Every structure is written in structure tokens, then in C-alpha cells.
Amino acid sequence: MPASSIRWPLRPRGRLTRPRRTRLALSLGAAATAMGLLGACGGGGSHPANVVATGQAPSYYPADYSQVIEASKREGGTLAIYSNTDQENWAPIFRDFRRKYPWITKISANNLDSDEVFQRVLSEQATNGSPADVLVSNAAQGWAEFAAKKGTVMEYRSPEADKLPDFATLLPNVYTMSVDPLGIAYNSSMLPKEPTGIQDLADMVAGDQGKYRNKITTRDVDGAFGFTVSHAFTTARPGSWASLQRILPLARPETSSGTQLEKIISGEYYAGFFISAAPAYPMIANSGGLLKLAFPKDGTVVLPRGIGINAKAPHPATAKLFTDFVLSEEGQRALAEGGLTSYREGVESREDRRTYQELVRQVGAGNLVFVKYTHVADDQVKAFVSRWNGLLGQ
Numbered sequence: 001m002p003a004s005s006i007r008w009p010l011r012p013r014g015r016l017t018r019p020r021r022t023r024l025a026l027s028l029g030a031a032a033t034a035m036g037l038l039g040a041c042g043g044g045g046s047h048p049a050n051v052v053a054t055g056q057a058p059s060y061y062p063a064d065y066s067q068v069i070e071a072s073k074r075e076g077g078t079l080a081i082y083s084n085t086d087q088e089n090w091a092p093i094f095r096d097f098r099r100k101y102p103w104i105t106k107i108s109a110n111n112l113d114s115d116e117v118f119q120r121v122l123s124e125q126a127t128n129g130s131p132a133d134v135l136v137s138n139a140a141q142g143w144a145e146f147a148a149k150k151g152t153v154m155e156y157r158s159p160e161a162d163k164l165p166d167f168a169t170l171l172p173n174v175y176t177m178s179v180d181p182l183g184i185a186y187n188s189s190m191l192p193k194e195p196t197g198i199q200d201l202a203d204m205v206a207g208d209q210g211k212y213r214n215k216i217t218t219r220d221v222d223g224a225f226g227f228t229v230s231h232a233f234t235t236a237r238p239g240s241w242a243s244l245q246r247i248l249p250l251a252r253p254e255t256s257s258g259t260q261l262e263k264i265i266s267g268e269y270y271a272g273f274f275i276s277a278a279p280a281y282p283m284i285a286n287s288g289g290l291l292k293l294a295f296p297k298d299g300t301v302v303l304p305r306g307i308g309i310n311a312k313a314p315h316p317a318t319a320k321l322f323t324d325f326v327l328s329e330e331g332q333r334a335l336a337e338g339g340l341t342s343y344r345e346g347v348e349s350r351e352d353r354r355t356y357q358e359l360v361r362q363v364g365a366g367n368l369v370f371v372k373y374t375h376v377a378d379d380q381v382k383a384f385v386s387r388w389n390g391l392l393g394q
Contacts, residue, residue, distance in 0.1 A: 071317035083136035197298035
């Protein structure tokens with residue numbers, strides 16, 4: 001199947017240069033470096049280490065799961081992941097997965113754009129096959145289109161499925177790895193106060209348009225991620241267009257949360273909205289209080305990060321072990337330590353672990369906007385993008 005069959009239908013308009021995200025292979029050495037960086041972010045030293053049962057599956061797994069473990073031992077200790085997840089987020093997960101299954105010594109994880117994960121696999125499958133074992137992305141539209149194609153996602157029911165909430169299954173054979181909220185990131189030296197929501201931010205910037213012109217950033221809706229989160233918010237909160245009509249004329253779009261966060265820290269932007277908490281948490285910890293993140297009380301978007309196994313995975317047993325691990329309580333603790341948001345009951349919220357339960361307590365379940373993994377028709381996409389971009393300042 002050609003990659004063009006899932007290509008995002010809209011192309012950037014040329015306002016900004018679309019940066020290519022750095023491709024990162026996390027070998028053992030690179031993972032160790034990432035863990036050192038993560039440790040420098042603070043938090044972990046004063047807390048007990050995550051407890052992992054080496055070589056043992058949980059007691060509620062089926063008896064024949066031992067066959068999956070033994071099959072993994074014969075696969076050469078290798079796992080390849082295609083994802084849009086940063087190294088700081090992966091580091092504790094890889095650390096504890098290798099502790100649990102010590103024969104797995106080579107884990108590679110590239111860092112692609114959210115929808116490029118699927119384009120890459122489709123392109124490779126159309127030629128000599130893809131080396132990817134596991135796919136991880138929060139591109140809801142991309143997952144919906146990819147999983148609908150025959151022979152793309154392996155049929156696999158995780159033994160963890162019965163222990164998880166309904167939203168843990170996003171699509172057949174596609175599970176929720178984490179539920180990452182999006183918030184308003186801001187430079188605390190540039191804003192007079194913490195914005196409590198999108199309407200509050202609109203009130204703040206509209207009161208002094210000269211000061212805030214080109215000082216607010218949002219995600220480019222010409223890309224899959226930006227469209228997904230912005231469309232989900234306005235669909236759930238149609239009244240928010242009144243606030244967006246005041247914010248967007250002062251805003252500039254970017255294609256990467258990392259770029260947005262760096263520019264907010266530098267003061268090039270004062271604030272940005274619909275910014276993922278996953279890359280923000282490590283940068284907040286290192287900013288000395290300069291970078292802060294607020295979750296809107298008038299609607300916090302929650303974007304599930306999907307995980308599935310390539311139907312033609314070169315290392316299928318190891319891919320199953322990894323999928324089950326990140327859904328387990330052990331894996332969810334490691335995941336939360338790396339800045340992703342765990343949703344499994346039993347994972348303790350603390351300074352270095354972010355959980356869905358903590359988010360609910362902070363903003364209220366009724367104020368959360370969950371992104372659904374459903375396909376949006378092309379005409380609806382174009383209408384939304386046209387309306388959004390028509391409001392942006394030039």
C-alpha cells in the first residue's frame with residue numbers, strides 16, 4: 001500500500017518553515033544518557049525506585065503466557081519502536097522493561113512526526129517490509145485510517161485489558177498507552193497571572209493587543225496533531241470560538257511542542273495553548289520556575305497516546321511483552337515517571353509521577369475533553385482548517 005494513501009490531506013501554507021524533528025535511536029547507551037538527563041530534572045532521588053518483578057508476568061496472566069516469554073528469548077533481544085515520543089519520556093520505561101526482561105538489550109525508538117509514524121510503515125511495507133515492531137503515536141486521525149487498512153495492526157488482546165477502563169481500548173487492537181493533557185504553557189515573567197482557561201487568556205491578551213501580538217503560539221492545524229486537538233476542543237466547546245476569535249489574530253502557529261516550549265522559555269512567546277504536558281514536564285523542572293503549565297478549567301483536552309503492534313512485526317513476542325508491560329501497573333509507574341500521564345488505578349501520584357486521577361482532582365472530570373480515535377471527513381477537515389487559519393494574524 002502506498003504511503004500516499006494515508007498522507008495528511010492538507011499541506012503547510014508556507015507561513016513557517018516546518019522543522020524536521022530529530023530522529024533519535026535509543027540504544028542502551030543513549031537510553032542511559034536520557035535517564036541521566038531525566039534524573040537531573042529532579043524528583044526521582046527522594047522516592048523509592050519502581051519495583052519490577054524480573055522475568056515474571058503478573059499472576060492474573062494466562063498460564064500459556066510463558067510461551068510468549070520463551071518466544072521472546074529466541075528473537076535476539078531486539079525491539080524497534082516507531083513513535084512520536086521524546087527520549088525523556090521513554091527513558092524510565094526502557095529502563096524498567098529491560099529490568100523485567102533482561103535478555104532484551106537493544107531497543108530503538110525513532111522520533112517522528114505524529115502522522116509520519118504510519119506513513120513510514122506503509123511505505124516500508126510496500127517495498128521490503130518494515131523493521132517496526134511497535135507503533136506509538138497520538139495522531140488520532142492517523143491511527144483511525146491506518147488501523148482500518150487490512151494487514152496493518154496485529155490482532156492482539158492484552159491480558160491487561162480487563163484491568164483497565166473502557167477508554168484503554170481506542171480501536172480494535174490499539175490500546176491507550178497514556179492519557180496526556182494539553183494545557184496553557186506560559187513564561188511566568190511575561191504574564192501578569194496564571195491563565196485559568198482559554199477564555200481567561202483571551203481576556204488577558206485582548207486587553208493589550210499591542211503587547212501580545214505575535215507573542216502567543218498555538219499548534220499549526222495544517223498538521224495532524226494541531227488539527228486533532230484544536231478540532232476536538234471546539235467540537236466539545238463550540239462556544240469557545242468567541243474566545244479564539246480574540247486570541248488567534250495575535251497568535252503564531254508552530255509545528256512542534258518542543259519548539260513552542262523553547263520559545264516560551266526564551267521569551268519569544270509569552271504563552272501557548274494546546275501544548276502537550278508530556279514534553280513540557282521535563283522542561284518545566286529545568287526552567288527554574290520560568291516555564292509553567294496551567295490546565296484550562298473551561299476545557300482541558302486529553303489526548304490518548306495509542307500503542308499497537310505492527311501486523312508483520314519482526315519480533316512479535318517481544319512486541320507483545322512490551323505492549324503488556326506499558327499497560328501494566330509496573331509499566332504505568334515508569335511511564336508516569338518519564339512525564340507521560342498514567343491512567344491506571346494503583347499508580348501513586350507524586351512530584352515525579354503524573355496521573356489521570358490527579359488531573360481529574362485538579363480540573364474535574366466534567367472539564368476534560370477526550371480526543372476520540374475516529375476519522376474526520378476531508379470536507380470537515382478543510383472547513384475547520386479554513387476557519388481557524390482565517391483568524392490567524394499575518
